[in-house]
Amino acid sequence: QKEVEQDPGPLSVPEGAIVSLNCTYSNSAFQYFMWYRQYSRKGPELLMYTYSSGNKEDGRFTAQVDKSSKYISLFIRDSQPSDSATYLCAMSEGDTGRRALTFGSGTRLQVQP
Amino acid sequence: GAGVSQSPSNKVTEKGKDVELRCDPISGHTALYWYRQSLGQGLEFLIYFQGNSAPDKSGLPSDRFSAERTGGSVSTLTIQRTQQEDSAVYLCASSLGGQFWTQHFGDGTRLSIL
Secondary structure (H helix, E strand, O other): OOOEEEOOOOEEEEOOOOEEEEEEEOOOOOOEEEEEEEOOOOOOEEEEEEEOOEEEEEOOEEEEEEOOOOEEEEEEOOOOHHHOEEEEEEEEOHHHOOOOOEEOOOEEEEEEO | OOOOEEEOOEEEEOOOOOEEEEEEOOOOOOEEEEEEEEOOOEEEEEEEEEOOOOOEOOOOOOOOEEEEEOOOOOEEEEEOOOOHHHOEEEEEEEEOOOOOOOOEEOOOEEEEEO
């Protein structure tokens, strides 16, 4: 079983919808949680990062971390066709462990105009 | 440019050949990471360099894989005696010092082994 599980999708929504993307994980040592967006044939682009549990908002994006459930989410409000991409969650143990990122397999999102 | 630069962008080679992939990190970023992205395995960590510290090689899949970082800047990932299962996109990322939570990625080298 992988350390980080992510539904591969594809997820198709109409423009303006609220999108919910999720990951679950098994390693309780993960302390840092990131969301990346990746367009076709491009490198991942960091959207947001969160330390430990809690919520963080940046414009149309909200990240949530629930360490007790080992579950993280990314919400996209007022989705746009330009949001169509693959979304990757990533996690790190941080300074007390392994700094390199462990990624989910990615969820493909398609926002229909 | 201001971003992470990788070359070549595409590489096709025959099984058994050696390949070298190059990464030029963002200026001033002392941490550099290599990852591999393949259809079956997703994005996997390979190796991590931080300043003058010994690199974290724990993700290298076999001794055919090696990497070096010269002068604390440019890095080269070498794959010897390539196998078909080495076909993947090899991604490099860099970050400021210990800020591993803000890794900036290049667009990768797409490696195809015939």
